[in-house]
Amino acid sequence: TARAAIFDLDGVIVDTARYHYLAWKRLAAELGFDFTEQDNERLKGVSRMRSLEILLEIGNCERAFSSEQKENLARQKNEWYVEYISRMTRSEILPGAREYLELLRECGKKTALGSASKNAPLILEKLGIASLFDAIIDGNKVRAAKPDPEVFLLGARELDIAPAECVVFEDAEAGVEAARRAGMRVVGIGSPQILSADLVVPGLHVMVALFQTELHSDMVDA
Ligand code: G16
Ligand code: MG
Numbered sequence: 001t002a003r004a005a006i007f008d009l010d011g012v013i014v015d016t017a018r019y020h021y022l023a024w025k026r027l028a029a030e031l032g033f034d035f036t037e038q039d040n041e042r043l044k045g046v047s048r049m050r051s052l053e054i055l056l057e058i059g060n061c062e063r064a065f066s067s068e069q070k071e072n073l074a075r076q077k078n079e080w081y082v083e084y085i086s087r088m089t090r091s092e093i094l095p096g097a098r099e100y101l102e103l104l105r106e107c108g109k110k111t112a113l114g115s116a117s118k119n120a121p122l123i124l125e126k127l128g129i130a131s132l133f134d135a136i137i138d139g140n141k142v143r144a145a146k147p148d149p150e151v152f153l154l155g156a157r158e159l160d161i162a163p164a165e166c167v168v169f170e171d172a173e174a175g176v177e178a179a180r181r182a183g184m185r186v187v188g189i190g191s192p193q194i195l196s197a198d199l200v201v202p203g204l205h206v207m208v209a210l211f212q213t214e215l216h217s218d219m220v221d222a
Contacts, residue, residue: 002167002185002220005104006155009115009138010044011171012189012204013097014127016085016117017044023081024055027073033059045172047116047145048074078119085119088126096205101132103211109220110134112155114168114175116145135159146174149182156182167220169204170197187219 010016021040028035039058043051052074056062065073101111112135113120120138124130135158137151144150156163168179171189176197179186188197189204199219201207210216 001165001222002109003165004110004112004134004156004159004161004167005220006112006114006137006152006166006168006179006184007101007133008045008168008170008172008175008189009113009117009120009123012094012169013113013129014088014092014094014123016123019081019084019088020051022084023077024051026080027077028055028059031059031061031073033061035059045116045146045174047139048078048118050145052077082119082122085123085126088123090126090128093127093129094205095203096208098129098132099208100204100211101129103208104220105132110159110161112159113137114151114155115139116142116151146172147177147181149178152179152182152184156184169207170195185219 007013017040020043021037024040024043025035035055035058042054046054052070053062056065104111111133113133115138118139120136135155137155137158141154142151152168153163156166163183166184168184168186169189170176170179170186173195176186176188176195186197188195188200190200192200207216
């Protein structure tokens with residue numbers, strides 16, 4: 001039986017990818033090249049510094065900066081990003097996310113956040129849902145990025161629940177792989193063409209709709 005559910009943040013609970021995109025695009029513009037929404041797909045679920053490396057590759061200038069300069073570029077991007085997410089409101093929580101967290105807690109499941117973002121606490125506060133998580137594992141606590149299983153294993157440990165009794169909700173293939181490597185079952189959020197999860201749904205609102213059906217029990221209770 002799954003006794004705990006661990007949630008990725010960006011793409012599962014909230015669409016912060018939009019704000020990451022705006023901030024990276026602004027940085028690219030300052031450096032003199034364009035950064036498209038399609039390019040942004042490559043940054044989903046990826047850490048801040050790795051994202052910068054990919055961005056500089058896209059602009060063909062990965063060799064132009066020292067590591068100190070790269071730290072500064074990442075800091076600048078983050079300042080803009082924090083500016084955007086500071087204006088976020090509760091209305092930006094994705095459909096079904098709050099309801100699903102509440103349903104799981106009502107039936108005695110533990111909940112955790114498993115995100116690569118160092119800004120996760122600020123985002124949860126803006127959305128007003130920090131209290132719906134029993135544990136918060138974010139980019140400040142994790143050393144190895146997804147697909148390394150560290151983030152989800154830390155979540156299980158903090159909840160004091162065995163990995164085999166955890167189910168993960170993830171929108172990025174690297175996160176799906178991380179969950180598998182942690183020995184957890186995985187529900188993908190997005191398209192079955194892209195995600196190799198045990199079950200793929202378009203969003204948590206579908207998990208709310210499936211609640212108490214056999215499909216939901218097989219995935220979450222079995
Ligand atoms: C999120 C985003 C990534 C972002 C990463 C680090 O991951 O999907 O695009 O680069 O966090 O964010 P920050 O710069 O705020 O530390 P997740 O794991 O929540 O999908
Ligand atoms: Mg994600």
